[in-house]
Amino acid sequence: MSLILRNAQRAVPLRRAPLRFSLDIARSCLKVRNFDLGIICVSNARIRHINRVYRGQDSVTDVLSFPFHEDLNPSLLPIPASSDEYNLGDIYLGVEFIYQQCQKTQEDYSSILTVSHAGICAVHGLCHLLGHQHNNPEQWKQQMLEKETEILKEINRVTGSKLTPLSTNHY
């Protein structure tokens, strides 16, 4: 099934192929390559709008996930009732915000964003689409951190990068 990537922002340049490559590794790790997935790269203004409308938080952020399935169980894959339901949902990447974060930490944007940081954010979003949460330390450790680490380890192995989970010390 398809991974559809949209670059709907003008603020920063974005290389699509390396981002897709990382995400394909993540999809294989999670055994969800037979599900559709949408990745939409947006500006600060757009992600802030989405954050305000859907989460009631009037602030810019790096990643927002919108699962297709309800009642997700992180230890089980969604069970589609029809072919139309082979869909995980959409992930919005605030690439302008990610770019600004990279600038703050003096990281090289072109290598960090495409292969690394946006990839890390997308992996985090993908875990959310499958029901992994990080609302408390225990949940973070048992669900999100474990899964993120597993996927990023595989991406690091294939690409030779040194990615660390987005949710490190974050719950």
Place this chain on the structure above:
Amino acid sequence: MFSTLSRALLSATRVAAVRPQQLLSSLCTGRSFSRSLCLLGGNPGLRQTFLHPQRGFPAVSCGCGGLHTEGDKAFAEFLKDEIKEERKIQKHKNLPKMSGGWELDINGTEAKLVRKISGEKIAVTFNTNNSIPPSFNEEPQEGQKAEENEPELVSTPNFVVEVTKLDTNHTLVLDCHYPEDEVGHGEEEEESDIFTIREVSFQPTGDTEWKENSYTLNTDSLDWALYDHLMDFLADRGVDNTFADELVELSTALEHQEYIKFLENLKDFVKC
């Protein structure tokens, strides 16, 4: 993604359903040319006379041999005002520059941008004719003037990118489009690519005729990974979202410039 797509389809259906009703009002709120058509249409006396010009406008002559009617005179006066108004709202007296070292060559409504980088020549061509998509603007809300609701006209032409490897003289041609909802007011346009590649093929270098028997890759049924590589290929050659935005600005300015020129020619033609 599917849910997003179905939302887009639903909104398109809604637009289609209300369009017949909105057609006249959209004419009224479009560029001043269309606005003026509405003003003329709003005067029953004039409308009647237009239907029977032989009664309302007796022919006069200035000696040039052409037919001159009172209607022609009114038309020329109207065009004079129209040109004045258009000049007033003209954003760019000179065409805006594209960043990235592109050289611009203009031939009427056709424009060509060229740059050379490391043994490659990249040429982008577009035509401003029919490049302004219809606007589906909503009725002005209570207390809002029609002019406030008037959408800015934006030219979003299809553009063709030709990448020529100078040593082999092979040219790869990519046909690019702006999504049709790009100038809409819904939320969908903020979630689509700024521009898309529709077709890719090899064409003879420097030939203006499109070789129909060259294999043409249609991106509708293309593997998405290949599509992303094509987009990155263009971005590496300076054709990215920033370029696409600047091209819209350039094309809009060029289209407006040509529109004013057309009105001037029309005025001169009608006058004598």
